[in-house]
Amino acid sequence: MQQNIGGQNVLKTFSLGGIHPAENKRSADRPVEILPAPPVVTIPIAQHIGAPASPIVKKGDEVKVGQIIAQSSGFVSANIHSPVSGKVDKVDNVIDASGYRRTAIIIKTEGDEWEEGIDRSPDIKKEISATAQEILQRIGAAGIVGLGGATFPAHVKLSPPPGKTCDILIINGVECEPYLTSDHRLMLEKGEEMLIGVQLLMRALKVDKAIIGIENNKPDAIKHLSQLCEATPGISVQPLKVQYPQGGEKQLIDACIGRQIPSGKLPIEVGAVVQNVGTAYAVYEAVQKNKPLIERIVTVTGLSVKKPGNYLARIGTPVADLIEAAGGLPEDTGKIIGGGPMMGKALTSTDIPITKGSSGILIMPQEIAGRKPVENCIRCSKCVSVCPMGLSPYLLMTLAEKAIWDRAEEEKIMDCIECGSCSFTCPSSRPLLDYIRLGKGKVGQIMRSRIK
Amino acid sequence: MSVVLITIVTLAGLGAIAAVILYLASKKFQVFEDPRIDQVEEALPATNCGGCGFPGCRAFAEALVKADDISSMNCPVGGADTMSDVAAILGKEAGSAKPQVAVLRCNGSCEHRPKLTDYQGATSCAVAAALYGGETGCSYGCYGCGDCVQSCQFDAMYMDEATGLPVIIEDSCVACGACVEACPKDIIELRNKGPKSRRIFVSCVNHDKGAVAKKACAVACIGCSKCQKVCPYDAITMDNNLAYIDYEKCKLCRKCVEVCPTNSIHELNFPPRKPKVEKETPEQAPAE
Numbered sequence: 240m241q242q243n244i245g246g247q248n249v250l251k252t253f254s255l256g257g258i259h260p261a262e263n264k265r266s267a268d269r270p271v272e273i274l275p276a277p278p279v280v281t282i283p284i285a286q287h288i289g290a291p292a293s294p295i296v297k298k299g300d301e302v303k304v305g306q307i308i309a310q311s312s313g314f315v316s317a318n319i320h321s322p323v324s325g326k327v328d329k330v331d332n333v334i335d336a337s338g339y340r341r342t343a344i345i346i347k348t349e350g351d352e353w354e355e356g357i358d359r360s361p362d363i364k365k366e367i368s369a370t371a372q373e374i375l376q377r378i379g380a381a382g383i384v385g386l387g388g389a390t391f392p393a394h395v396k397l398s399p400p401p402g403k404t405c406d407i408l409i410i411n412g413v414e415c416e417p418y419l420t421s422d423h424r425l426m427l428e429k430g431e432e433m434l435i436g437v438q439l440l441m442r443a444l445k446v447d448k449a450i451i452g453i454e455n456n457k458p459d460a461i462k463h464l465s466q467l468c469e470a471t472p473g474i475s476v477q478p479l480k481v482q483y484p485q486g487g488e489k490q491l492i493d494a495c496i497g498r499q500i501p502s503g504k505l506p507i508e509v510g511a512v513v514q515n516v517g518t519a520y521a522v523y524e525a526v527q528k529n530k531p532l533i534e535r536i537v538t539v540t541g542l543s544v545k546k547p548g549n550y551l552a553r554i555g556t557p558v559a560d561l562i563e564a565a566g567g568l569p570e571d572t573g574k575i576i577g578g579g580p581m582m583g584k585a586l587t588s589t590d591i592p593i594t595k596g597s598s599g600i601l602i603m604p605q606e607i608a609g610r611k612p613v614e615n616c617i618r619c620s621k622c623v624s625v626c627p628m629g630l631s632p633y634l635l636m637t638l639a640e641k642a643i644w645d646r647a648e649e650e651k652i653m654d655c656i657e658c659g660s661c662s663f664t665c666p667s668s669r670p671l672l673d674y675i676r677l678g679k680g681k682v683g684q685i686m687r688s689r690i691k
Numbered sequence: 692m693s694v695v696l697i698t699i700v701t702l703a704g705l706g707a708i709a710a711v712i713l714y715l716a717s718k719k720f721q722v723f724e725d726p727r728i729d730q731v732e733e734a735l736p737a738t739n740c741g742g743c744g745f746p747g748c749r750a751f752a753e754a755l756v757k758a759d760d761i762s763s764m765n766c767p768v769g770g771a772d773t774m775s776d777v778a779a780i781l782g783k784e785a786g787s788a789k790p791q792v793a794v795l796r797c798n799g800s801c802e803h804r805p806k807l808t809d810y811q812g813a814t815s816c817a818v819a820a821a822l823y824g825g826e827t828g829c830s831y832g833c834y835g836c837g838d839c840v841q842s843c844q845f846d847a848m849y850m851d852e853a854t855g856l857p858v859i860i861e862d863s864c865v866a867c868g869a870c871v872e873a874c875p876k877d878i879i880e881l882r883n884k885g886p887k888s889r890r891i892f893v894s895c896v897n898h899d900k901g902a903v904a905k906k907a908c909a910v911a912c913i914g915c916s917k918c919q920k921v922c923p924y925d926a927i928t929m930d931n932n933l934a935y936i937d938y939e940k941c942k943l944c945r946k947c948v949e950v951c952p953t954n955s956i957h958e959l960n961f962p963p964r965k966p967k968v969e970k971e972t973p974e975q976a977p978a979e
Contacts, residue, residue, distance in 0.1 A: 332899070338823020339830050340899065587808050587823060610811040640815075670813035677818050 250455055250480035253490040254499075256627040257482040258660045260417050260581065262456060266540045266547040267420045271428055273551045274564055276323045276348050280555030282308065283335040283343040286594040287384040288391045289315030294344055300327045305354035305531050308344055311379070317392045317595075318382035322533040322553035325349040336577045336594060338587055346555070358528040363431055367438060367527075374443040374526055381525035382532050382595075386517030387411055387422075387486060388578055390596035393518055397443050399507050406510040408441050408449040409495050410519055412464070413479065413486040415454060416579025419599040421536040422516050424549045426453070426460040429520050430467050436523035437474055440514055449474045451516070452495045454481045483581060484658035488513045490627050502654050517598075537593055539565035541602030543572070552593055559589035561600055573608025576601040581659045614667035622661035622671055628654045632661035632671045639678030644685055647678045653686070655679060727780060728752050734776045735766060740844060742767040742867030755781065762786035767881075768865040790884045791866040793847075793859050797878045798894040798955065799832040800854035804908040810834075820875035828907030831897040833857070833878055842873035861888060883938045888960045891941055891948060893918075895955045898931045905953065912955040918947035 285291035292309035302308060302321040309319040325348040332340040353359065369377065379394035399405050414422040426433065437449050451468075453461050455478050465476045477495050484490055489500050491513055498509040506513055514522075517535065524530040533554055540547040545566025552561060558575065562568050568589070576583040577591070580601055593600075622632040630651060638647040652675060661671040731752040738748070743766050745751040755761055755777055765788035766773050778785035804827045812818055816838040824830025835855040840848045847863035848870060850856070857870075859879075870879045878896055893912055897904045901913030914932030926940035927947060936947070936956070948956045 332903075334824070334830075340824070340903075584822075585808075613813075670818070673813040673818045673822075674815075677815070677821050680821055 250478060251494050252480035252482045253485060253493040253627060255629050256625045256660065257484065257490075258625050258663055259482060260663065262481070263418050263540075263542070264420050264423070264456070265418070265542075265544075266538050266549055267423055267457075269420075269424070269548040271424050271536055271549045271551050272564070274553070274556065274560065276351065276553050277556045277560050278348050279328070279557075280323050280346050280348065280553060281333055281335075281343050281557065281590075281592040282319060282322070282346065282555040283333075283341055283592065283594055284309045284319060285335075285337075285341055286319065286390060286554070286596065287317045288389065289313060289317070289395075291342070292316060292319045292382075294330050294342070296321075296327045296330075296344060298327055298329050301325075302327060302346060303352045303354045305357050305533060307382075307531075308346075311382070311392075315392055315395050317384050318380060318531070319344075319554075320382055320531040320533050321346060322555050323348040324352040334588060334591060336584060336586060336591055336597070338584075343592070357530050359530075363435070364527040365435060367435070367442065369439070369442075369526055371443050371445060374439050374522075377526045377529075378443070378522055381521070381530070383518060383521045383525055384532070384595050385515055386521060386535060386595065386598070387515035388582065388596050388598050390594075393514065393522070396512060396514070397440065399444075399512070403507045404510060405444050405446055405507060405512050406448070407496060407512075408437070408444055408446050409491055409511055409513045410437055410440075410449060410451040410516055411486055411488075411491055411513055412451050412453040412457075412460065412516040413491060414457070415481075415483045415486040416581055416583075416598070417483075418540045418601050419538045419579045420540070421538045421549055421598050423457050423460055425520055425536055426457070426516055427463055430460075430463050432523045433516055433520045434464070434467055434471055434474060435527060436519035436521070438471065439522050439526050440512075440519060441473065444512055447473045450495050451476045452479050452485070452491050453477070454479050454485060456481045484627055484656065484660065487627065487656050487658060489656065502651055532595060535593075535595065535597065537561060537597055538599035539602075540599065541569070541572075541604070542607075543569035543604045544602050545569070554595060555592045557589065558586060558591050558593060558600055561593065562589060562602070569602060569604065571604045571606070572602050573605030574603040576603065581663065582657065610670075611668040613669055616667055616669060619666060621664045621666065625660040625664045627658060627660065628656060630655060632675060633669075635678060636669065636671045636674040639674040639681070642681075644678070644682050648682050648686070652678050652682050725756050728756050730780050731755050731777050734769075734773060734780060736768045736773065738768050738844070738865070738867075740768060740865065740867035740869065742865065742869075758783075760784070767791060767867055791881045792861055792864050792884045792888075792890075793866060793868075793870055793879050794882050794890065794892050794894075794959075795833070795857060795859060795878060796880055796892065796894050796896050797831075797833040797856065797876075798910045798957070799827060799829055799908045800856055802854070803910045804829055804832060816873075817875045829897055829899070829904065829911065831876060831878075831899070832895075832908065833876070838873045838875070839870035839879060842869040844869065885938070885943065889943055890938070890959045891943055891945065892936055892938070892957055893934045893955055894957045896933065898933050900932055904932070910953050910955050912951075913953055915952060917950045917952065918956060921946045921950045 290313040293312045294309045296308045303324045306321045308321045311318045325346050328345045328347045330344050333343045383393040384390040461478050468474045492511045521532050537552050538549050539561045575586045577586045635652050659672050735748040743751045761783050770790050774785040806826045808826050810826050814836050816834040816836040819834045825834050837850050839857050845863050847860045848857050851858050866881050895912035897911045904911035905913050912933050916929050918934050919927040924940050924942050926937045928935050948958050
C-alpha cells in the first residue's frame with residue numbers, strides 16, 4: 240500500500256496543491272454520546288442539494304419517529320422524515336444554516352413512538368437479501384444524502400447516467416477538515432455495520448471493488464477497518480497522507496486510484512463513485528434496519544470548549560442543545576461555525592437546527608475568530624501552488640471583482656471546489672474565496688441561461 | 692540632375708497609382724452610414740451610462756435612427772429636452788417619458804435595525820448576499836457595503852456613516868439604473884420624479900410576517916394593509932406582507948403616510964404639514 244521512494248515510505252495523496260492546517264482533533268478519543276430528543280425540533284425542508292422537499296404534514300398533525308413529513312420534489316431531491324414523535328406545531332419560515340429565513344417544519348416532541356417496521360434492536364444484520372433495485376429504492380425512500388457535508392442525494396449518485404459505467408466504489412473516511420472527528424468515531428464504533436453498508440452500495444452499483452480512503456492521522460481506524468476488511472472480499476483500506484482537501488471527491492479519487500477527472504466532469508467519467516462513511520452507515524440502517532435518516536453524529540469542538548465530544552443527535556436539534564451538552568458556550572466565543580473550519584459556515588444564531596449535512600459545530604475563541612485586515616496582493620503565488628484544482632485564485636478573484644465573467648469562465652472558475660486553501664494560505668489575507676464564490680454563482684447563472 | 696528627376700517622376704507615379712487604387716477601393720467597399728447617426732449622437736449626453744438599455748450613446752443613436760417609432764425610447768440622462776432634439780433631427784415623434792430618479796427602499800439604519808452579527812468578509816454586498824442574510828435580523832434590507840455607490844458614475848450616491856445606508860443625491864441622479872443593477876437585494880427602484888420632485892414610496896422591501904419584520908427593524912413594513920385601505924386611488928397593492936405604491940396611480944395625497952404605524956412610508960420634498968385644523972391650501976392639493 241505504501242510506495243517506497245528513495246528509501247522512505249511515502250503515503251499516497253492527491254497530485255496538485257493542498258495544505259496541512261493544524262489538526263486539532265480534540266474529540267478523537269471521545270466515544271459517541273446519544274443526545275436525547277429535544278422538546279422542539281425544527282426541520283428545514285431544504286437540507287440537501289437540489290429541489291427542496293415539499294411538506295406533506297400540516298399544523299396539528301400527529302407524527303411518529305421515522306414518518307415521512309416532506310416528500311422529495313424531483314429527481315435531485317430527498318425525502319425528509321420526522322426525527323421525533325409528537326405534534327406538528329407549525330410550518331414556518333425560520334433562519335437556518337444558510338443565513339436566510341426558509342421554510343421549516345417545527346414539531347413539538349411528545350413521547351417516543353416509532354413508525355412500525357423500523358428495527359431498533361442493536362443486533363447487526365449481516366445477510367444481504369435486497370437486490371440492486373431494492374437497495375436504490377430504499378436509499379431514495381429513506382432520504383439519504385451525502386453525509387460528508389455536500390448533502391447530494393445518494394440515490395442520484397448511485398444511478399450512473401446511461402452510457403457511463405462504474406467499476407470502483409471509493410468510501411471517504413478521510414475527514415480532512417481539522418477539528419472534526421464524527422467520521423473517525425463512526426469508523427471505530429460502527430465499523431462492522433458501515434462495511435455492510437459498503438457491500439450494499441457495491442451491490443447497488445454492481446461493482447466488486449471498493450476502497451476506503453483514510454488519512455494517516457487515524458491509525459486506530461485504519462487498523463480496525465483493515466482487520467474487518469479481511470472477512471469482506473473486494474473491500475480494502477487505503478491509508479493516505481494527511482493533506483487538505485483530500486476529502487474532496489476529485490482529490491480522493493486521484494489519491495486512491497490515480498485517475499484524474501476532466502474539467503467540468505463528474506467522477507463517473509473515470510468510472511468511480513465516492514460515498515462518505517457516514518452515508519454507508521446510513522445505507523446500512525436504511526436497507527437492513529428499515530430506518531430512515533433521522534439522526535447523525537455531530538462533533539462539537541473548539542479550542543475553548545470544556546467538553547469537546549461527538550454526539551448522536553436527531554436532525555432538527557438546535558445547535559444550542561449540542562453546545563450545552565459539550566459544556567456550554569465559552570465566554571470568549573467569537574464565532575460558531577456549522578461544519579469544519581475550512582469549509583464550514585458561520586452560524587448567525589444558536590437556534591439554528593442541525594441538518595443532514597451538519598458534521599460538526601466548531602466554536603472559535605474571539606482572538607482567532609476574526610479576519611485579518613486585507614492587504615495588497617504581493618504576487619507570491621502561494622494561492623496558485625496550493626490550489627488542488629490547478630487554478631489561479633488571485634486571477635479569479637480579480638476577474639470576479641471586476642465582473643469579467645467571460646474570462647472567468649475561460650479560466651475555469653467553475654472547477655473551484657471552494658476548499659478555501661487559497662484564502663487560508665494568503666499572506667495578505669485577501670478574501671480570495673469570497674469573490675471566487677461570487678464569480679461561480681454568476682458564471683453558473685450565465686452558463687445555465689445559455690443552455691435554455 | 693537626372694537622378695532628382697527620376698526620383699520625382701517615380702514617386703509621383705507611385706502616388707498616382709496608389710490614389711487610383713484607394714479611390715476605386717473606397718467606391719467598391721463603401722459602407723453607407725446614415726449621417727443622422729452622427730447628428731443624433733451629438734445631441735445625446737455622451738455619458739455612455741447604458742441607462743437607455745443600449746451599450747453606449749452611439750449604439751442608442753443607431754437604434755434611434757433605425758427605429759420607426761421612437762416614442763418608447765428614452766435617454767434618462769438627457770430627458771425630454773434631449774429626446775425632443777433627437778426627434779427634431781429624425782422627424783419622428785418623441786415619447787413622453789417622465790423624468791425618474793432612484794429611491795432607496797430601505798430605512799434600516801443602525802438605529803432602527805440593530806446588528807446581530809458582525810460581517811468581516813469582502814466589502815461587497817454581492818459577496819455578503821451570497822453568504823447570508825446580513826448583519827441584522829432583516830434579510831431583505833441594505834447590507835451597507837456600497838455596491839450601489841461604486842456603480843454610480845455620476846457621483847449621485849454616497850454612504851452615510853451615521854445610518855450605514857446609501858444616500859441618493861437627487862439633483863445628480865440621472866436614473867441610469869446602474870445602482871438598481873448593482874444592488875443584490877433589489878432595494879433601489881427608479882420612480883417618477885413627480886411634480887416638484889414630490890414622491891411617496893414604501894421605504895421597505897421586507898416580505899417577512901409583520902411580527903418578524905418589526906422585531907428585526909423598527910421601521911419595517913409589517914403588511915398591515917392600512918395604507919391600502921385608506922388610499923382613495925387604488926395605488927397601493929399588497930404582496931406577501933409588503934405594500935407597494937404604484938407611482939403612476941399615486942396622486943400624492945399623503946393619506947397613507949399618516950396611517951402607517953411604523954413610518955415605513957416616506958414622503959419627499961413636501962412642505963411641512965400644517966396643523967390639522969387648518970384647511971389645505973391649493974398648493975397642497977393633489978397634483979397632476
